[in-house]
Amino acid sequence: MVLTLTPNFTLASTPQREEEPAIMNQIDKQFAPHVLVVQSGTDISFPNADNLFHHVYSFSPTKQFELKLYKEFTAEPLRFEQAGIVDIGCNIHDWMLGYIVVTDSPFFAKTDEEGVMNVSLPVGEYSVMTWHPQQPDVKLFNSATLHITNSQEYKFVLDAVFSDDDFDEGFGDY
Amino acid sequence: MRNVFALTVCLLCTSLTLQVHGETKALVRTSFVAKDDSRSFQQMGAGHQRYESNGIQLSHAVVIADFMLADSWSAVGVINGYSDGEQKVGFSELYLKYRPLVASSIKPEVKIGAFFPALSAENTDAGWLSPHFLSNSAINSWVGEELRTGGIEVSLRQNGRQIRSHWSWKVLGSVFKGNDSTGTLLSWRGFALHDRQSVYNDRVNFLPIPGVVDEDKLNAPAWTEPFREIDNRFGYYVGAHLAYARKAELRYYYYDNNADPNIVDPDRIYAWHTRFHSLTLRYLPRPELTVFSQVLIGDTLMGEHIVDNDFSSAYIGAAYNLKQLGWEDLTLAMRGDWYQVVDNDDVMYDPNGSRGNAFTVSVRYDITAYLSVSTEWQLNSGHQENLRFFQSDEDYREQLFQLAFTATL
Numbered sequence: 001m002v003l004t005l006t007p008n009f010t011l012a013s014t015p016q017r018e019e020e021p022a023i024m025n026q027i028d029k030q031f032a033p034h035v036l037v038v039q040s041g042t043d044i045s046f047p048n049a050d051n052l053f054h055h056v057y058s059f060s061p062t063k064q065f066e067l068k069l070y071k072e073f074t075a076e077p078l079r080f081e082q083a084g085i086v087d088i089g090c091n092i093h094d095w096m097l098g099y100i101v102v103t104d105s106p107f108f109a110k111t112d113e114e115g116v117m118n119v120s121l122p123v124g125e126y127s128v129m130t131w132h133p134q135q136p137d138v139k140l141f142n143s144a145t146l147h148i149t150n151s152q153e154y155k156f157v158l159d160a161v162f163s164d165d166d167f168d169e170g171f172g173d174y
Numbered sequence: 175m176r177n178v179f180a181l182t183v184c185l186l187c188t189s190l191t192l193q194v195h196g197e198t199k200a201l202v203r204t205s206f207v208a209k210d211d212s213r214s215f216q217q218m219g220a221g222h223q224r225y226e227s228n229g230i231q232l233s234h235a236v237v238i239a240d241f242m243l244a245d246s247w248s249a250v251g252v253i254n255g256y257s258d259g260e261q262k263v264g265f266s267e268l269y270l271k272y273r274p275l276v277a278s279s280i281k282p283e284v285k286i287g288a289f290f291p292a293l294s295a296e297n298t299d300a301g302w303l304s305p306h307f308l309s310n311s312a313i314n315s316w317v318g319e320e321l322r323t324g325g326i327e328v329s330l331r332q333n334g335r336q337i338r339s340h341w342s343w344k345v346l347g348s349v350f351k352g353n354d355s356t357g358t359l360l361s362w363r364g365f366a367l368h369d370r371q372s373v374y375n376d377r378v379n380f381l382p383i384p385g386v387v388d389e390d391k392l393n394a395p396a397w398t399e400p401f402r403e404i405d406n407r408f409g410y411y412v413g414a415h416l417a418y419a420r421k422a423e424l425r426y427y428y429y430d431n432n433a434d435p436n437i438v439d440p441d442r443i444y445a446w447h448t449r450f451h452s453l454t455l456r457y458l459p460r461p462e463l464t465v466f467s468q469v470l471i472g473d474t475l476m477g478e479h480i481v482d483n484d485f486s487s488a489y490i491g492a493a494y495n496l497k498q499l500g501w502e503d504l505t506l507a508m509r510g511d512w513y514q515v516v517d518n519d520d521v522m523y524d525p526n527g528s529r530g531n532a533f534t535v536s537v538r539y540d541i542t543a544y545l546s547v548s549t550e551w552q553l554n555s556g557h558q559e560n561l562r563f564f565q566s567d568e569d570y571r572e573q574l575f576q577l578a579f580t581a582t583l
Contacts (some may be wrong), residue, residue: 052197053242055209059277065276068242070195090276094342095420096335134338155558171420 001140001158002037003117005126006105013121015106021045021077024088024098026054026069031088033099037108043077044100055091062086062102085131088161095171099133121148132158159160178463183526196241199300203234205308205578212572213309215363215368216259218379218396220564222554223574224258224368232257233308233369233578236301245538246274246367250289252301256570260397264373266302267320279336285327288401291348291411293317295456296491300582302371306464306493306507307536308550308576312365312452313452313470313513319372320359320400321429325350343417347475349545350547354433357446357474359521362483364558365527366512372400385523385559392443392480392524401516404445405434425454434477446481448474462495479519482528485512509533517559530556548578 011097020042023163025032028048038044048054049074056067062084067075083104086108090096107126125147130140140156207228213219214226225231235255242248252267269287276282287500290302294314299305310318329346336478341401359366363380372378382396409431417423433445450472467490474483491509495502516530532554540546555571562568 005520053195053240055275056276068195070242071197089336091273091281094281094331095335097335171417 001111001115001117001138001156002014002101002131003038003109003119003140004105004129004131005107005119005121005148006103006129007107007122007145008125008127017058017106018042022045023073025049026101029090029093029126031096033098033110033112035101037066037101037103037110038080039106040083040092040102040104041080042102043079045074045077047074048072048136049152051092053092054096056088058088060084060086063100085136089096103129103133123148123150131134140160144158181278189390196239198240199236199238199239200333200583201234201301201303201580203308203578203580205233206506207231208575210572210574212570213302214258215366215380216378218382220381220561220570222364222366222368222570222572224366225422225574226258230254233576234301234303235582236303238300241246243270247272254301255564256370258377259370259376261373264375266371266373280330280332283329283331283376285323285329286325288322288324289327290317290320290411291323291327291429292415292429293413293425293452293454293468295425295454295468303369304416304540306505307369307509307534308548308578309367309369309534309552309574310365310438310512311322311468311489311491311509312488312532313468313489315367316365316487317371319370319378321372322372322401323348323350323411324352324401324403329417334417339445342417345413347410347412349408349410350399351406351408352403352436353409353431353448354445355398355400355402355443356431356433356475357448357483358398358444359400360515361474361476361481361483362560364515364556365485365487367511367534367552367554369533374401376400381560381564383524384563385560386522392442392444394444397580399441399443400466402439402443404439404443405437407432411435421458423454423456424489425452427452431470435477440482446474446476448472448583450485454522462473462497464493466491466493477518480521481524482517482519484516484518485514487511505538505540507534507536507538509536510555513579525559526561527558528558528560530554530558544582546580548576548580550574550576550578 022038027049051071054069062082063086080102083102087098088098109119111117128146132138150165187563214221237253239251248271254266255263267289269289272284278473296304327348331344334342336408346551377397379397385391386394430449434448435447437445452470454468469488471486488510493507496504513560517526534552536550538548552574552579557569
């Protein structure tokens, strides 16, 4: 689950942007991480940790690209300027699927393996957006805005079961 | 077929002058073999096993090269080497693959050259080997020795994960040349269980049945060349794959080599009109358990009903990885095979009927990621009418024990 919070007020100081490129790796014929969240303007590098060829692409309007990643090869980082969701795939291994969530806000978070995410925010009102790869239209908050006054904790239960496909080499390459 | 090969080889050579990126894999499997005394069909004996003698054998030496050529094109070649058989080194597959990048979730692919039709659920390792067994099922032993696409295959596929669906599918069609002699071994030797793949220009021997080899009968040699073009007609197959997540997959193929059964070439090799349906299931109820099964039903015709046979076979197998017991490097596999050939013609001197079943147990231990040891025991017993010309009864019962070391690079 991805949460982005866009301040509806002028920030006193802009949080410093990450200098190093974010990383969308390919390990054992899977994208790692499955979902990557970055602020718009961030560079993302695409290393290939596998000992085989990957042909990574996106046809999403947010960012279209094509990278031929030979074994153990890292392409020049790509800059993701426009906010939105970028679906990425591999033309050789169709089941490889990853997502890059690009947000204009410096405030965002992604759940960890326990389903927990933390984000530190200045006090104020935020426009919130939630997104999940298998429920892209899910809305966790009743309102599109959230007013942050002090430390707050929210608990949500998604009414669906998400399991990674049991991976097996024996299936066809589709 | 020769033209397709020339094109493939030519493009492979051209690629060498371009900047190409390739992946090359190699595999060597040596086996200690203990078999029955029966002489192998490869030595024109009555036995249904590939090995010609006991002791250490080179089961497989395989080199697989996969080169990226220009945009969306790749070239794949598989070279096999064996210590048994007639053609001990050669290509089993050599083809070009066109897999363009398209925005649609329904994506095309074209293969041109020589390759296996993907109808097997057990031959999923590199080099068309099985990850679970040393020997193939009766069905895929036959596919390995008598079937190869020498032509073009066009497919469309959609991966469900890309459209947030559990269902993935692929449909395909192919036209090919060669494979005119396909059906010979099922008729004159019957089904067999082994892992010897025929390479191009290979020859597969079988028992010299008097009604086949005698000059005043069919006057044919006691061997076949599996992928030979005899009648200059195109064959075809169509297929469909349907997968649910990565848990279950069905594959259906209909194959027709469209051969003219009345044509015989200068070597006295006949064209056999062979057709079949194949239905394959692969199911993973749990990550450590794979169940697979295949059914084959078909017929073959040679001459004016000189040979007119129906054939059918089925198997069910399972492979279980013992990681839940703490031995994740150990996999047990079992398979039961059933097969039969029914002779429908009235040619008395060439009885083709056969039937049998086999049971195979295999254990594989992965010593490292690059080295494994497998042991397998197989019992294959049946009844074959043309054995009456060579022995007192028509029954056979063959056992095979193998201990194999497999190294991959």
